[in-house]
Amino acid sequence: AQSVTQLGSHVSVSEGALVLLRCNYSSSVPPYLFWYVQYPNQGLQLLLKYTSAATLVKGINGFEAEFKKSETSFHLTKPSAHMSDAAEYFCAVSKGGGTSYGKLTFGQGTILTVHP
Amino acid sequence: DGGITQSPKYLFRKEGQNVTLSCEQNLNHDAMYWYRQDPGQGLRLIYYSQIVNDFQKGDIAEGYSVSREKKESFPLTVTSAQKNPTAFYLCASLFMDGVNYGYTFGSGTRLTVV
Numbered sequence: 720a721q722s723v724t725q726l727g728s729h730v731s732v733s734e735g736a737l738v739l740l741r742c743n744y745s746s747s748v749p750p751y752l753f754w755y756v757q758y759p760n761q762g763l764q765l766l767l768k769y770t771s772a773a774t775l776v777k778g779i780n781g782f783e784a785e786f787k788k789s790e791t792s793f794h795l796t797k798p799s800a801h802m803s804d805a806a807e808y809f810c811a812v813s814k815g816g817g818t819s820y821g822k823l824t825f826g827q828g829t830i831l832t833v834h835p
Numbered sequence: 836d837g838g839i840t841q842s843p844k845y846l847f848r849k850e851g852q853n854v855t856l857s858c859e860q861n862l863n864h865d866a867m868y869w870y871r872q873d874p875g876q877g878l879r880l881i882y883y884s885q886i887v888n889d890f891q892k893g894d895i896a897e898g899y900s901v902s903r904e905k906k907e908s909f910p911l912t913v914t915s916a917q918k919n920p921t922a923f924y925l926c927a928s929l930f931m932d933g934v935n936y937g938y939t940f941g942s943g944t945r946l947t948v949v
Binding site for chain 1: 841844866868870875876877878879880883885891893923925927929931935936937938940941942943945
């Protein structure tokens with residue numbers, strides 16, 4: 720079974736500081752990996768995804784993530800935090816379609832706080 | 836624009852009542868999913884459907900039921916057997932072809948037991 724672990728349920732940074740949200744996954748096959756952002760009482764917005772192309776993935780709003788197979792990690796970074804980045808972030812893994820049916824497994828989420 | 840519409844946005848249920856959450860998509864996606872979100876637990880899969888008239892239980896299906904009579908629609912019923920239904924519910928659909936792979940999410944329904 721696949722699983723996702725997000726290290727740190729809460730992360731706090733200063734505006735302008737580096738954002739680093741950690742995600743480790745387990746999967747028996749090469750996975751598809753996703754980072755989503757969620758604002759209160761809203762759905763999920765895709766930040767970026769890894770689908771077996773380039774290992775360094777660039778997303779929206781200045782975020783990027785690097786797929787490291789040897790470390791089974793897919794950490795999310797942003798060089799300079801903005802107040803509008805305050806939200807909850809979810810890492811998720813899928814083994815694709817076929818017998819996996821496209822099921823998406825989520826981490827527990829990380830709440831990012833940005834203070835002035 | 837194509838997307839997923841969930842309704843209502845807020846729903847209140849009395850003890851012992853069944854309620855149905857609507858999920859409609861105009862993306863022509865085959866696969867659809869229902870997730871439940873609780874604080875600190877991420878999203879957990881309730882049910883999923885790959886094609887019309889077929890669906891499977893996810894990780895937390897007890898107390899829930901679904902139907903898939905049309906490709907566009909995947910309603911979720913929260914039955915009185917669900918002991919703790921207060922949560923945020925998200926519907927999603929999957930797009931995949933030989934090149935692209937991704938999910939579209941609705942904006943969610945917040946269900947509260949009163």
